[in-house]
Amino acid sequence: MSDSLNRFLAFWRHFSGAKVINLALIIAGLLGAWALISGSIDNPGRYLPSPLAVAASSVDMLYKGLLPSYFGDTISRLVIGSLIGLGLGIPFGLLLGLNRTVSDIFFPIMNFFQSVSGIAIFPIVVIWWGNSDKTVLAVILYTCFFPVAFNVLSGVREVPLRYIHSAYTLGASKFQVIRDVLAPGALPHIATGSRLGIGFASRAVIADEMLAGREGLGWMIFTGQDADMTSQVILGMLMIGLTWIVLDHYLLRPLEADTIERWGLVHR
């Protein structure tokens, strides 16, 4: 049975070739299952609206201009917060990693803050700055900074000593060692840290918008629940997931393929 199924699948793959078709099939399957479940329950409009209903609601929100506006708000917060987080976290991690004593002192401190999530510090930031865009941005920045800095720091500590020695014996200065050895050597960890940092930030931005009541996708989900508009809630969830996939596929993955995979530092 499974043998003939495999043969059919192999034939199908040979026939269809491209990965795109497989992906389309999986998505179609998921949508079908979703529609099936939605069609078999009572009051789907409240509990699980069909894919079509969600699509209709997205058309409606696009038409009113709400979706682009919410999406833009969330993305701009995420981009600004993450960029500052990466821009500070990467050099900070590299500098700390340069000196063994300094890095030994900071390692547990970074580890501590890395585990205190952005949501946990949200209330105190609200006490300082109120429910403002500044608060939301600060929490996103915080959320992004620590996993980035922590990972970069551990990455620098793992760069083999012989690479550093080799550069010094060729006459490298401290700055040249950072630029030519530590930064590229820590790149697998910089990539991991960035992925975690942006990933955490994209979760934080949703929660912050809900808590602070700032407009955006998080706010859209939150008000959707309040107004009993389940399709709006699902639409918000879909937008978040899709944004991350697009970001990862078109930005992070190609960067990794051109660097750490090309150099043989990681294998896929």
Add this chain to the structure above:
Amino acid sequence: MTAKLIVQGLSHHYPDEYTGVSVHALEDINLEVNDGEFVAVVGPSGCGKTTLLNILAGLLPYRHGTATVDSKIIDGPGPDRGVVFQEHAILPWRTVAGNIGHGLELQKVSRQERRDRVAEFIEMVGLVGFEDSYPHELSGGMKQRCAVARTLCADPEIMSMDEPFAAVDAQTRITLQEELIRIAIATKKTILFITHAVDEAAFLGDRCFVFSRRPGRLRETVQINIPREERNWQDIAANPEFVRARDRILSLVREEVVADE
């Protein structure tokens, strides 16, 4: 001949990384290496060979004794003392050409001159066609050739090598040893070659320093009077001078190993 490297009264202790017990690595080392000379350093494992290399490279601070290159006291690493490390230290994120030209890049040599010099060394170590390859795409022998070219291209006054051929297969090792002789002829560099292989030391060295077991002392210097042009494995095995030198080094090393047991 003038002495390139002079080491006088060098002793070194260091605390063991795990136990903290003081390790007496080197005891009163006195030696000279002449300009253009190829010197092999042999001794049982743990005799302080690598400690000596790290001190000469400036990677390990020392307190007792002096070490000079061209009359300059060694104090920290510098481009005048190139090192080929035990495990090749070519950077995985740089291509072959990028690795070989790294030293010149650090010294801010112009792009044009760098390209010419890199091409010259790529040719010398037989890596033509692999300029744009990354290290993970090379065989073990090619990586080691790249490492040698990386060190030499920066034009050091002296090149130290720490058991550079220990990790490659026997066939490749023979080829690399013969190539190194050819490179020594072509570049006239002063080379300090650390090894535990007696054959290798007798094949490569103009002289061979035999070290005692820990604490490392310079036990004896064995002279090997064979012109570089005659150093290939086909001819040398029957050369009485090679056989004499090899047997002498071997008996010295074996005394040290036996005394250890």
